[in-house]
Amino acid sequence: RLVPKKKVCYAFPVDENAHQVIILDKKECEGIKEGTLAVVEIKKFPTHLQEAHGRIAKVLGHPQEKNLVVEIIVHKYNLPTDYPPEVIKEVERIEVKLEEELKRRKDLRDQLCFTIDPERARDYDDAVAIEKTPDGNYRLWVHIADVSFFVKEGSATDKEAFKRGFTFYLPDRAIHMLPERLSADLCSLKPNEDRLAFTCEMVFSPQGRLLGYDIYESVIRSKARLTYEEALRLITGDPVLERKYPELVEPLRLMEDLYRILAKVRWERGSIDFDLPEAELIVDEYGEPTAVVPYERHTAHRIIEHFMISANEVVAMHLENSGYPCLYRVHEKPDPQKVENLLEILSGLGYKVKRPSLEPKFFQKIIEDFEGRPEENLVKFLTLRSMKRAHYSPHNAGHFGLASERYAHFTSPIRRYPDLMVHRLLKKALKGEPIDYKKTLAYLQTAGEHLSAQERLAEEVEREAIDRLKARLMKAHxxxxxxxxxxxxxxxxxxxxxxxxxxxxxxxxxxxxxxxxxxxxxxxxxxxxxxxxxxxxxxxxxxxxxxxxxxxxxxxxxxx
The missing domain is CATH 2.40.50.140 (Nucleic acid-binding proteins)
Known part of the structure; x- marks a missing residue:
């Protein structure tokens, strides 16, 4: 925050270093209003004898004249706002020779598959298709954008994507992992356009047992782009939408049947569904917060979640069984001390436990016991807080929250770099390509640490932006x-x-x-x-x- 004085100009950091003061050249602050926010570069660091000296790198504006909340956060965390020129050039040169690809891929362009995404989404990572087999089983196809075809290992685009790690979602914008030509066009499984996909085809029994699977490269043509709300209305019955998408009603209802079967299997296994209430912050075209509306997770969300979990589990299992390394999504057992602290808090709510356990079913039961009580969401939050953070590692320790023996991220390669790495490993495994196991494992270890840190950063940035904009909204109340x-x-x-x-x-x-x-x-x-x-x-x-x-x-x- 700039404060011009007669002989000097001061800059006060707006974050946790607010106790510091930076001296600027008086000329730099000429014509600048007190309270204006700017990005300041340190030229001389403070000592015990003198304060820090710096220069203005960029003037952001005055907070009374425009909303600078997200702008401040972008600069505070030094988030990338554009792509290096070599990445832009590289992406512009990309072309798809479809006829050549069709020779080596499975042609599924006639299949009835479709995408289900949030209303404002533009990067469609996944499409789904289903059929009931003559013997009463469910055949499910999960088609994922084949990003590894477009982003070659070691390319400028690849290096930039790895550096970012993830797409950062902020209330008024998204800072994409991949340039728009890839994320919103070439890779995105847009409706009625031929797209390259990586397909995981699975067959489940009516009891939810995996009977078989196949993983292959394909060409698909999505027949519709549904929002979660539209999918739900088609499942529950909406005459207007049914007339618009008559062919989607039956597959969606089949998908609901399969989701309920899979959910029951996972629940019996001990999978924990925290399902905490979420709220969406609505901002106008100037980035000003206008409302907070509840974000409801319903059947359509759960269908996609469970299908993606199935594909992720199958891919991790395939890599493990093939003897190839994998970048697992690991969620370890909770720390016993943290569990003890949780039970101490719960005892204050009148909840007593005779025999504590570190198994998923124990935590599942806690959440069930508070269902319908006023403290339900608080207990879910406290239970979640007692867990360890999930992270990326080449060493499989299972996924505690999902009660899954092996798990990897495969289904969102447009917005998550770990998924892109898993795609590459999977392609090598499917082709039987020889790899240097020890060298690959060491790389996966380093990459996993970097990507886990980037994921934490993305969460921190998103949370801070939402909290600050919510506070801004509450000023009016x-x-x-x-x-x-x-x-x-x-x-x-x-x-x-x-x-x-x-x-x-x-x-x-x-x-x-x-x-x-x-x-x-x-x-x-x-x-x-x-x-x-x-x-x-x-x-x-x-x-x-x-x-x-x-x-x-x-x-x-x-x-x-």
Whole structure:
């Protein structure tokens, strides 16, 4: 934040280094309004004798004149905003010789397959098709964009994609892993266009047992681009949509049958479905937040999720059985200490466990036991927090949350680099190509560490952008009252999540005037000395918003 003075110009960092001050040349700040935000480059670092000196690299603007929240985050994390010239040139030169590809691929262009994606999506990674076999089994095709055909190993595009690791989704934009010509056109499985795909064809019994599979390169032609809402309406019955897509009704209902069979098998295995409520932040064309709307996961979402999980499991199994290395998606067992902490918190909610376990079914039961209770979502969140983070590794340790013995990411290569790596390994395995096992394993280890870090960065960036924009939106609601649930209790107060907006704020202990409260740490609650009134984790409360710190994305609340 720039503060011009008569003889000098100061720059104050807007992040956690706000205590620092950077001296700028007075001339640089000429005509600049106080409070203007800029990217400042350090020329001399601070010492115990003098402050830091710097220069303005880029003026972003004044926060009162335009919304700079996402712009600040992009620069704070040094996110790429464009592609190197060599990548652009390389992508422009790409061409598909379809006739040549048809000679070596399976031609599935006549098959009735289609995509189901969010309304605003433009990068269609996956298409699905289904049929019931004469003997009553389900044959499922999962077609994935064949990105490895377009992005050659070691190319400029490949190096840039690896560096980014993932597509970063921000409320007003997406910072794509691949240039638009690839992500939204050549690779994207657009309707009524011939596209190169990598297909995983699976046959399941009516009990959900995998009877056989085949993995191959193909050419497909998606017959429709459905949104999740349209798919749901076709499943439940919508005469208008049924007239528009008469041929899709039967396959979608078959898909629903298979999804329910697969979900039951996974549930019996111990797969944990956290299904936490999500909210979508709506922004206008200027990037200003206008509303927070609940984002509902329904049958159509679950159909795609379960089909993608099946393909991911089959691919990991195939690579393992073929004796080839794989970049697994690993989710290890939770740390026993974290589980102990979780059970301590749950005991404060009146939940007692006789025999704790580190098996998925134990956590599945906790979530089931709280189903329908006011604390249901809080318990799901706390249980999720007790888990380890999933990450990428060539060493298979299974996937705890899915109760899966082996798992890899194969189904989203347009937006996730690990999937692209798995495609390449799979193609080598299918062709029986010799590889240097030791060298490949070492590379997968290094790549897995980098990609796991990039994934954490993407999550952090997305969360910070949403939290700050939610805080900006809530400025217009200062003085209003809301229902909320206590999500955290500390010695200095308690945190409340407003249910309408899924945004969190702090009620400071100093604002509780009806009594003097003490913090009962083991039970995660505040107790009034005179009244004995208890404020505990999971309690429903009514609060009023009294202040908003937009930069730190914090709400100040008082109990009503």
């Amino acid at each position: 200062i003085g209003e009252e809301y229902e909320g649930i206590i999500t955290g209790v500390t010695s200095f107060g308690f945190f409340v999540e407003l249910q309408q907006y899924l945004v969190e704020g702090l009620v400071s202990i100093t604002t509780l005037e009806d009594d003097q409260y003490v913090y009962d740490e083991p039970s995660h609650r505040l107790v009034g000395i005179s009244t004995g009134k208890v404020l505990r984790l999971g309690d429903k409360v009514r609060v009023k918003i009294v202040g908003v710190d937009e930069e730190r994305a914090r709400l100040e609340l008082v109990l009503v």
